[in-house]
Amino acid sequence: MIDPIFLLEAAVNGVLLGGVLALLALGLNLIFGVVDIVWIAYVDLVMVCMYLVYFLVMVYGWPLWLAGALSVALGALLGLGVHLLIITPILGKAPVNQLLATGGLLFFLQSFATFLWTTDHKTVRLALPILEVGGMFLSFTRLIAFAISLVAMLGLWVFLRRTYIGTAIRAVSQDREAMALMGADPQRVYFVTSAVGGAMAGLAGALLIIQYSVHPFFGAAFGPLTFMICVLGGLGNMVGAFVASFVMSEIISIGGVVISTEMGYVIAFVVFIVMMFARPGGILARRG
Amino acid sequence: MRPGRVAGAALLALLALGPFLPMGGMRQYILHVLIQILIWSFIGGAWSVMGRFGLVSLGHGAFLGLGAYTVTLLWNFYSLTPWIGGVAAAALTVVVALVVAYPCSRFQVVGHYFALVTLAVGEVVRLLIIAERNWTGGSLGLSLKPATGDSLLAMQFADKRVFYYASLVLWLAGLWIWYRVDRSMARAAMEAIGEDETAAASVGIHVTRFKMGITMLSAGLTAVGGVAYAQYISYVNPDTLAGIGVSLRIVFAVVLGGMYSLLGPTVGTALTIALGEYLRVVFGLRFIGMAETIYGLLLILFIIFLPSGIYGSLRDVVARFVRPARLASGVR
Numbered sequence: 001m002i003d004p005i006f007l008l009e010a011a012v013n014g015v016l017l018g019g020v021l022a023l024l025a026l027g028l029n030l031i032f033g034v035v036d037i038v039w040i041a042y043v044d045l046v047m048v049c050m051y052l053v054y055f056l057v058m059v060y061g062w063p064l065w066l067a068g069a070l071s072v073a074l075g076a077l078l079g080l081g082v083h084l085l086i087i088t089p090i091l092g093k094a095p096v097n098q099l100l101a102t103g104g105l106l107f108f109l110q111s112f113a114t115f116l117w118t119t120d121h122k123t124v125r126l127a128l129p130i131l132e133v134g135g136m137f138l139s140f141t142r143l144i145a146f147a148i149s150l151v152a153m154l155g156l157w158v159f160l161r162r163t164y165i166g167t168a169i170r171a172v173s174q175d176r177e178a179m180a181l182m183g184a185d186p187q188r189v190y191f192v193t194s195a196v197g198g199a200m201a202g203l204a205g206a207l208l209i210i211q212y213s214v215h216p217f218f219g220a221a222f223g224p225l226t227f228m229i230c231v232l233g234g235l236g237n238m239v240g241a242f243v244a245s246f247v248m249s250e251i252i253s254i255g256g257v258v259i260s261t262e263m264g265y266v267i268a269f270v271v272f273i274v275m276m277f278a279r280p281g282g283i284l285a286r287r288g
Numbered sequence: 289m290r291p292g293r294v295a296g297a298a299l300l301a302l303l304a305l306g307p308f309l310p311m312g313g314m315r316q317y318i319l320h321v322l323i324q325i326l327i328w329s330f331i332g333g334a335w336s337v338m339g340r341f342g343l344v345s346l347g348h349g350a351f352l353g354l355g356a357y358t359v360t361l362l363w364n365f366y367s368l369t370p371w372i373g374g375v376a377a378a379a380l381t382v383v384v385a386l387v388v389a390y391p392c393s394r395f396q397v398v399g400h401y402f403a404l405v406t407l408a409v410g411e412v413v414r415l416l417i418i419a420e421r422n423w424t425g426g427s428l429g430l431s432l433k434p435a436t437g438d439s440l441l442a443m444q445f446a447d448k449r450v451f452y453y454a455s456l457v458l459w460l461a462g463l464w465i466w467y468r469v470d471r472s473m474a475r476a477a478m479e480a481i482g483e484d485e486t487a488a489a490s491v492g493i494h495v496t497r498f499k500m501g502i503t504m505l506s507a508g509l510t511a512v513g514g515v516a517y518a519q520y521i522s523y524v525n526p527d528t529l530a531g532i533g534v535s536l537r538i539v540f541a542v543v544l545g546g547m548y549s550l551l552g553p554t555v556g557t558a559l560t561i562a563l564g565e566y567l568r569v570v571f572g573l574r575f576i577g578m579a580e581t582i583y584g585l586l587l588i589l590f591i592i593f594l595p596s597g598i599y600g601s602l603r604d605v606v607a608r609f610v611r612p613a614r615l616a617s618g619v620r
Contacts, residue, residue, distance in 0.1 A: 090592060097543065107584030114576060273409065277394075
């Protein structure tokens with residue numbers, strides 16, 4: 001029998017993981033809801049940003065916050081670049097081609113990272129204490145990452161609710177044709193969305209590098225999980241993706257402690273598949 | 289005979305004589321590449337059997353891995369001949385495909401959602417193989433237990449020519465099945481379903497039955513491809529035979545060639561494998577990752593500029609020149 005304190009620790013760690021996963025899922029989901037294309041290579045953009053932070057901090061000795069800010073900027077640039085170079089030419093093409101174009105980007109980024117930086121795992125080490133709360137050991141680093149991602153998500157929420165362009169983004173994700181008829185410029189909305197989604201990838205990269213080591217196949221490790229969270233929450237549904245992140249992270253974290261790391265993921269993916277049949281529109285969708 | 293048939297017969301004769309053509313010291317290597325092209329073309333064809341009807345699966349790695357691992361484990365632990373093991377592997381894969389396809393079809397999981405559900409299935413199989421490392425070898429993979437010398441029973445041969453002819457037969461069988469599906473009622477039904485499921489159901493097409501049938505056929509064929517690959521390489525690994533990487537590679541090759549034509553998957557697979565081998569030979573061990581980088585870049589460019597595939601686009605161009613001439617001379 002497993003000591004309940006371990007289960008509790010796993011549950012708390014699950015919440016902390018969920019915060020960062022939610023950041024990833026919201027960025028991807030924002031883009032999907034507006035542009036209607038799944039960026040298969042989204043987490044590979046995060047991987048590139050993680051390398052940026054690693055090099056700035058560990059090799060050039062920059063302070064972490066400055067490297068993080070630069071990572072957000074790089075993410076936004078990458079988001080814009082992907083939209084302009086890859087997404088714009090294939091808008092309105094067959095869905096399988098759209099999936100594959102970003103899938104090609106996945107191969108490209110993965111192998112280019114291997115070429116430039118080899119397959120070594122690279123870590124940013126922070127000398128932050130490990131907190132002991134009631135017999136549980138919690139990493140202070142993870143707590144900070146969790147707090148920052150919550151603030152970022154709050155910021156995204158305010159941006160989408162309170163600004164003019166944010167309202168336009170929400171409107172486009174509800175009805176693409178009607179928005180164009182209302183005189184909104186879809187291109188501008190696409191640009192802003194891709195940049196914001198990319199910036200979230202950059203922030204997620206900065207928060208992930210202080211918890212995990214980065215390697216060229218990082219995207220393959222976190223990518224499938226991120227898509228599944230988006231689908232589980234309902235593609236384009238922000239609140240759903242937020243809730244789904246914590247459901248998945250809890251399953252992975254507790255399953256990992258009780259059985260094994262791989263089985264934690266297996267259970268999470270099986271739950272995803274079953275949920276797709278039970279609630280195809282996402283966990284928060286009303287049954288039609 | 290029409291020119292198309294002549295070309296086909298000539299190609300077939302060339303392929304049949306392949307191993308006996310003078311190739312100098314490159315014989316083993318060229319045969320190796322050809323065998324890979326034939327097996328992966330067969331797998332690509334199996335994917336396109338369902339992919340062409342809008343059932344875009346990103347989880348064919350699951351079927352491939354199930355096939356390869358079932359046959360390998362049965363042989364290694366129970367010394368069951370791959371001839372029976374292969375049938376068992378295909379049967380198991382068809383059952384798994386049934387379990388996934390039934391709810392997908394029943395609850396109308398289509399488009400992006402279908403792609404992502406199948407992607408999850410692929411990852412589940414990969415992770416299960418890694419998790420059960422006590423008998424699957426985990427991420428280190430597993431070698432086939434060697435038989436004593438050449439053995440038909442064990443499907444192991446030292447001579448690559450045997451595998452060459454076996455994979456040639458397999459490839460032709462795949463083409464034949466593709467052709468039969470193309471000329472069957474199922475094609476018309478599946479195209480109607482792909483356009484509009486509700487409308488198809490309203491004219492009396494049994495949507496679930498057709499969708500599941502085509503998925504099971506595709507999965508079973510993919511498992512057979514997995515068995516063939518495992519027997520030839522005599523080593524299985526979860527990262528090369530299951531999961532998102534290999535699933536995407538299969539889809540890439542097919543879309544690159546063109547999934548709506550008989551030879552599209554073969555053309556696409558031959559090109560991607562030839563390109564991969566060429567880049568590997570050029571760069572060797574000097575710039576690790578560079579070959580794959582160029583491969584990824586070319587894939588993006590091909591998808592953007594040749595959306596209907598190389599073979600498909602080429603055929604369109606040829607048809608544009610040939611058809612008016614035929615009409616003018618009254619020959620069909």
